[in-house]
Amino acid sequence: MDMACEHEGDPTRRLEDALRATRHALIQTIHAISAVAAHRDHYTARHQRLTATLSLALGRELGLDATRLEGLYLGALVHDVGKIAIPSELLAKPARLTPEEYALVKTHVQAGCAILDHVTLPWPVHSIIRQHHERLDGSGYPEGLAGESIILEARIVAVADVFEAITDHRPYRPARGAPVALEELAHGVDRLFDRGVVDALTGIVRDAGHDVGTLWKAIETDVDLSSTAILPAISFPQNGRR
Numbered sequence: 001m002d003m004a005c006e007h008e009g010d011p012t013r014r015l016e017d018a019l020r021a022t023r024h025a026l027i028q029t030i031h032a033i034s035a036v037a038a039h040r041d042h043y044t045a046r047h048q049r050l051t052a053t054l055s056l057a058l059g060r061e062l063g064l065d066a067t068r069l070e071g072l073y074l075g076a077l078v079h080d081v082g083k084i085a086i087p088s089e090l091l092a093k094p095a096r097l098t099p100e101e102y103a104l105v106k107t108h109v110q111a112g113c114a115i116l117d118h119v120t121l122p123w124p125v126h127s128i129i130r131q132h133h134e135r136l137d138g139s140g141y142p143e144g145l146a147g148e149s150i151i152l153e154a155r156i157v158a159v160a161d162v163f164e165a166i167t168d169h170r171p172y173r174p175a176r177g178a179p180v181a182l183e184e185l186a187h188g189v190d191r192l193f194d195r196g197v198v199d200a201l202t203g204i205v206r207d208a209g210h211d212v213g214t215l216w217k218a219i220e221t222d223v224d225l226s227s228t229a230i231l232p233a234i235s236f237p238q239n240g241r242r
């Protein structure tokens with residue numbers, strides 16, 4: 001019997017199929033938005049991909065459930081998408097930015113939020129974009145949020161973001177090693193960065209022998225970037241009950 005015909009009279013199955021299709025379409029939308037960066041700026045595209053895979057690894061270490069892990073990964077995958085609104089010569093400038101240029105680059109947060117402003121998502125992608133530069137002591141931007149006002153997913157992305165930025169090559173400086181990145185993050189623990197997240201990262205890096213190449217290879221094997229969904233499908237309640 002044709003499966004489509006078999007399910008036609010089952011409202012619960014039709015609802016499940018519709019929800020699953022909608023979820024996959026939203027995931028595809030986020031992947032498409034992320035791909036825009038790849039066509040404009042190699043550094044931003046690579047940075048988002050590596051930050052997303054590291055964020056996912058950190059989320060797993062911290063015990064986040066499947067739904068939160070998926071939202072964490074997808075939010076990290078587009079956390080810097082607003083940089084498409086920043087002049088490319090600033091993103092690739094082989095020297096330190098002036099205060100005026102840095103102020104302009106910081107507007108990528110608002111630009112990223114605007115891009116997804118009218119897209120309703122079942123994950124906190126908007127909050128991750130808005131909050132990944134916030135810091136525990138309120139010294140971050142754009143809103144100066146502090147402590148628990150910053151969602152855990154954004155605190156995870158903040159740590160992964162800084163680690164990736166320090167350990168990868170940039171137009172204005174060569175890549176620095178994992179020990180340098182960990183030292184900088186440790187210096188900001190409880191003041192800028194979440195202690196639990198930094199501790200989780202320290203363990204992951206230690207397991208990789210403090211070698212960045214080994215680290216990326218290990219964590220990227222857990223993510224199937226060719227798949228519509230990066231995690232197993234969310235299970236739906238049986239017979240309409242949780």
